[in-house]
Amino acid sequence: MKKLILFILLWKITTSINAQSKILDQYITSGIENNLSLKQEKLELNKAMKSIEIAKTSLFPRITFAPTYTLAAGGRRLQFPIGDLLNPVYNTLNKLTQSSSFPQVENVDELLAPNNFHDTKISLQYPIFNSDIKYNIALQKELLQTEYAKKKTLEFEIKHSIEIAYFQYLQAVEAIKIYEQSRGILQQVDQLNRKLVDQKVALKDVLLTSEYEITKLEQQIMVAQKNKDLAKAYFNFLLNKDLSEEIVIDSSLTNTLPIFPDLAILNENALVFRPEFNQINSGLKVNDANILLQQKNAKLPQVFVGGNMGFQGFGYTFTNQAYALAQFGISWDLYHGNEKKHRVQQSKISKSILELKKEELKKQILLQVNQNFR
Numbered sequence: 001m002k003k004l005i006l007f008i009l010l011w012k013i014t015t016s017i018n019a020q021s022k023i024l025d026q027y028i029t030s031g032i033e034n035n036l037s038l039k040q041e042k043l044e045l046n047k048a049m050k051s052i053e054i055a056k057t058s059l060f061p062r063i064t065f066a067p068t069y070t071l072a073a074g075g076r077r078l079q080f081p082i083g084d085l086l087n088p089v090y091n092t093l094n095k096l097t098q099s100s101s102f103p104q105v106e107n108v109d110e111l112l113a114p115n116n117f118h119d120t121k122i123s124l125q126y127p128i129f130n131s132d133i134k135y136n137i138a139l140q141k142e143l144l145q146t147e148y149a150k151k152k153t154l155e156f157e158i159k160h161s162i163e164i165a166y167f168q169y170l171q172a173v174e175a176i177k178i179y180e181q182s183r184g185i186l187q188q189v190d191q192l193n194r195k196l197v198d199q200k201v202a203l204k205d206v207l208l209t210s211e212y213e214i215t216k217l218e219q220q221i222m223v224a225q226k227n228k229d230l231a232k233a234y235f236n237f238l239l240n241k242d243l244s245e246e247i248v249i250d251s252s253l254t255n256t257l258p259i260f261p262d263l264a265i266l267n268e269n270a271l272v273f274r275p276e277f278n279q280i281n282s283g284l285k286v287n288d289a290n291i292l293l294q295q296k297n298a299k300l301p302q303v304f305v306g307g308n309m310g311f312q313g314f315g316y317t318f319t320n321q322a323y324a325l326a327q328f329g330i331s332w333d334l335y336h337g338n339e340k341k342h343r344v345q346q347s348k349i350s351k352s353i354l355e356l357k358k359e360e361l362k363k364q365i366l367l368q369v370n371q372n373f374r
Helices: 001-007 022-034 036-059 082-097 131-198 207-238 265-275 275-299 338-374
Strands: 062-065 068-070 077-080 106-113 118-130 302-314 322-331
Touching: 022 131, 036 131, 131 207, 131 275, 265 338, 275 338
Parallel strands: none
Antiparallel strands: 062 118, 068 118, 077 106, 118 302, 302 322
C-alpha cells in the first residue's frame, strides 16, 4: 500500500507508469474547480494583479481639485498703528499742498486666521524621477509570481489529497469484497463441518472454530464498511459535494499494477518538480526586489514637478482672484539614523531565512519519498 501511495504522489513526474484513470481525472478537475481554499487563492491572485495596476498609477500625473473655504473668529491678531504714524504727516502735507492727495490711513487690526477666505484650485504633481515607483512595480510583479506559486502548490496538495482519498476508498471496497468472498468460503466450511458432525466423523469443536471465524469475519466486515463510509465522506468533502454521494469506481486502477522507477530517480524528480520549491524561489525573488528597492531608495533622490492654478481671496467673487504657480522639487534623504541601511540588512536577513527554509524543505521531501518507498 505504501508503494501505491508513493505512486500517486509522483504520478506526474515519472515517465514509466500507466496512464491515469479518466474517472479520477474528472474527479480531480471537479475538486480543483470547487475547492473553497483554491477559490480564495484565486481571489488573492486577482488582488495581487490589482496591486501591480495600483503601483503603475504612480507613473502618471496626479491632478487634484481641492477647494477650501475658511471661516475664523478670535485668535491672534496682527496690530500695527500705521494710521497713527502716517496720518499726522499726511495732514501736514495736505495743508502745505492745499489738497487732499494724502488720504487718512486706518490702523492695521487683522485676524491672523483669515475669515471668509477661499482657495479654489487644481493641483498637478508629476514624478520626473522616482526609483521607488520603478522598483515597487517590479516588487509587485514578483509578489504576483509568488501568488501563482502558492496556487500551484495548493492545486498539487488538492490533487494529491483527492488521489489518496480515492485510492483509500477503492482499498476499502476491495477489502469488503475479499471479506465477503471469505465469508462465503467459511460458510461452506461450516456447512461441511455440520455434516461431518452429524455423521459423527468430526467433533463439535470444529463447529465452534468455524462459527468463531465467521463471527470474527463479520466484525472485520463492519470495520471495513465503516472505513468505506469514512473514505467516501472524506472524498466528497474534498470535492465540496454531499458527503453521502456515491463514488464511481474505476476497476482498471485495481486490476493493473504501476511500474515504479528507482529510488534515486524518485528523489531527483521530487527535488525538481515539487511546486513548494517554486513558492520559495518566488519568495527569494521578492526579497531580492525588495533589497534592490531599499538600496536605490537610499542612494537616489526623488525629482518632481507640479503646480497650482485657481482662485484665492476673501469671498467667492472670483474677481481679481486668479493665480497660478509652478513647482520643481527634489526630495533626498541625506540622513535618518541609518534607517535605510537597516532596512536593507533586514531584507538580507529575510533572504537568508528563506534559503535555510529551502534547504530544510529539500530534506523533508527526500525523507518523505524514502519513507513512502520503503
